[in-house]
Amino acid sequence: MTAGVTSPARKPARPRKGKGEGQWALGYREPLNKNEENKKNDDGLNVRARIENVYAHRGFDSIDPADLRGRFRWWGLYTQRKPGIDGGKTATLEPEELDDKYFMLRVRVEGGQLSTEQLRAIAEVSTTYARDTADITDRQNIQLHWIRVEDVPAIWQKLEAVGLYTTEACGDVPRVIISSPVAGIAADEIIDPTPAIDDIVEKYIGSSEFSNLPRKFKTAMTGHPSHDVVPEVNDIAFVGVVHPEHGPGFDVWVGGGLSTNPMLAQRLGAWVPLDEVHEAWWGICSIFRDYGYRRLRTRARIKFLVADWGIEKFREVLETKYLKRKLIDGPAPEVPAVQGDHVGVHKQKDGKYFVGVAPVVGRVSGEKLAKLADVVAAHGSDRIRTTAQQKLIVLDVEESKVESLVTALAELGFQARPSAWRRNTMACTGIEFCKLAIVETKARAAQLIDELEERIPDLDVPITVNVNGCPNSCARIQVADIGLKGQLVMDADGNQVPGYQVHLGGGLGLDAGFGRKLRGHKVTADDLTDYVERVTQNYLKERNEGER
Ligand code: SF4
Numbered sequence: 001m002t003a004g005v006t007s008p009a010r011k012p013a014r015p016r017k018g019k020g021e022g023q024w025a026l027g028y029r030e031p032l033n034k035n036e037e038n039k040k041n042d043d044g045l046n047v048r049a050r051i052e053n054v055y056a057h058r059g060f061d062s063i064d065p066a067d068l069r070g071r072f073r074w075w076g077l078y079t080q081r082k083p084g085i086d087g088g089k090t091a092t093l094e095p096e097e098l099d100d101k102y103f104m105l106r107v108r109v110e111g112g113q114l115s116t117e118q119l120r121a122i123a124e125v126s127t128t129y130a131r132d133t134a135d136i137t138d139r140q141n142i143q144l145h146w147i148r149v150e151d152v153p154a155i156w157q158k159l160e161a162v163g164l165y166t167t168e169a170c171g172d173v174p175r176v177i178i179s180s181p182v183a184g185i186a187a188d189e190i191i192d193p194t195p196a197i198d199d200i201v202e203k204y205i206g207s208s209e210f211s212n213l214p215r216k217f218k219t220a221m222t223g224h225p226s227h228d229v230v231p232e233v234n235d236i237a238f239v240g241v242v243h244p245e246h247g248p249g250f251d252v253w254v255g256g257g258l259s260t261n262p263m264l265a266q267r268l269g270a271w272v273p274l275d276e277v278h279e280a281w282w283g284i285c286s287i288f289r290d291y292g293y294r295r296l297r298t299r300a301r302i303k304f305l306v307a308d309w310g311i312e313k314f315r316e317v318l319e320t321k322y323l324k325r326k327l328i329d330g331p332a333p334e335v336p337a338v339q340g341d342h343v344g345v346h347k348q349k350d351g352k353y354f355v356g357v358a359p360v361v362g363r364v365s366g367e368k369l370a371k372l373a374d375v376v377a378a379h380g381s382d383r384i385r386t387t388a389q390q391k392l393i394v395l396d397v398e399e400s401k402v403e404s405l406v407t408a409l410a411e412l413g414f415q416a417r418p419s420a421w422r423r424n425t426m427a428c429t430g431i432e433f434c435k436l437a438i439v440e441t442k443a444r445a446a447q448l449i450d451e452l453e454e455r456i457p458d459l460d461v462p463i464t465v466n467v468n469g470c471p472n473s474c475a476r477i478q479v480a481d482i483g484l485k486g487q488l489v490m491d492a493d494g495n496q497v498p499g500y501q502v503h504l505g506g507g508l509g510l511d512a513g514f515g516r517k518l519r520g521h522k523v524t525a526d527d528l529t530d531y532v533e534r535v536t537q538n539y540l541k542e543r544n545e546g547e548r
Pocket of ligand 1: 428429430431434436437438468469471473474475
């Protein structure tokens with residue numbers, strides 16, 4: 001089976017005939033909605049000066065609404081949800097009624113690569129300014145909460161002093177580049193994409209060239225055969241492959257994405273060497289900027305353009321209009337049965353070891369991160385990686401120190417030998433902080449893990465459970481074995497209560513495809529554990545040999 005070549009799950013809504021969709025390259029330069037108008041009025045990157053010079057001194061109430069709910073994102077800042085607002089009110093309240101006067105701050109962790117010094121800086125920001133919050137996201141970032149605008153300049157100073165930043169962490173821009181967390185160290189790696197990431201970050205992140213895209217643009221790169229960065233659901237992915245004549249390089253995929261109208265990325269059929277990745281990335285990002293749809297936010301991701309053009313036309317436009325040369329045809333990478341999460345103890349190519357551990361649904365804290373830095377340093381390492389599955393990896397451990405490290409990490413709540421439930425359950429931010437959420441996620445998922453560990457302690461296969469607080473799919477509802485989409489559901493007495501619509505049987509790698517939304521499968525939050533247990537027991541009873 002070849003990688004990534006999969007037709008869209010559903011046909012996206014068609015544009016209205018005869019009307020443009022706001023594509024700049026076709027001459028539609030006038031903004032067609034409020035977001036486009038805001039972006040035209042002022043580059044989101046320019047808000048930094050106003051935060052430093054005005055808002056941080058005058059406080060939350062002085063912030064221009066167009067900055068607050070728009071441009072602040074270009075620097076990783078989202079207003080967080082006012083505590084105590086019922087999920088049923090999410091869709092009916094005005095944004096200002098949902099807004100708290102605090103922010104979520106997303107710290108970009110390019111490729112998930114952190115030093116102990118950087119970890120300590122994040123920990124210090126968390127304990128000083130963020131009420132000790134810290135979540136590892138499924139895009140390898142770290143998110144902090146309870147941030148006051150008054151503190152943002154000081155936070156930037158601390159982060160930037162150690163090479164971290166929040167530039168374009170959110171907004172209609174190229175987001176963090178996720179990468180194999182074992183890049184450069186895995187014994188079985190095909191190619192290390194890190195130099196290409198560095199190139200792109202240096203040339204384009206924080207530059208006005210791509211600070212006004214139609215919507216967000218998500219990049220993934222991996223040279224690991226386990227395709228450990230969910231490449232199928234990124235706007236653009238570079239996946240390591242060996243060309244029979246040219247050697248190791250990357251196969252290029254475009255147009256993946258979840259949320260509404262989920263689609264799997266498609267192969268361009270082109271092979272790109274490491275030192276040309278930045279150029280191919282530039283060309284594809286430029287196509288998105290110039291031809292991407294800007295009329296409807298719901299059609300503004302690159303996947304809609306790829307679906308409408310078809311992959312052949314997309315490649316032709318890339319080659320003729322942007323790169324001005326032909327790309328080299330390349331082979332498809334082999335698709336892994338299961339994508340790697342790197343949990344456990346593994347040997348590096350230099351003979352040392354890396355240890356992957358599972359915090360519970362990515363939730364950590366500043367205090368824990370500081371202790372983690374101490375433990376890592378005490379075991380002779382300086383490098384930590386975050387993963388696209390909300391996990392952590394400690395690199396460069398001598399064999400003699402592995403077991404002591406495993407024990408020390410377990411004492412912090414980070415297990416290198418977690419149960420299958422802890423290892424394979426993810427959750428998005430949910431109603432605790434997210435303004436779009438309808439239900440609680442992290443705490444419910446943590447409880448679910450505890451209960452399932454008791455009820456089915458020796459599960460012998462990975463069953464992924466992804467808990468989302470609304471239909472937006474930040475925790476990848478559609479590609480989980482059990483995807484849970486937060487919504488209000490009816491309980492047995494006919495009352496509307498928090499719960500989930502279930503999507504069953506999604507997958508990545510060899511099983512790449514979207515789970516089926518089963519009409520009858522809506523479950524209340526209270527009944528969730530019973531439901532997952534029932535589905536699992538039925539599967540265990542009825543599965544055929546080797547069936548996922
Ligand atoms: Fe918020 Fe919804 Fe994304 Fe969860 S899936 S973080 S609730 S937008």
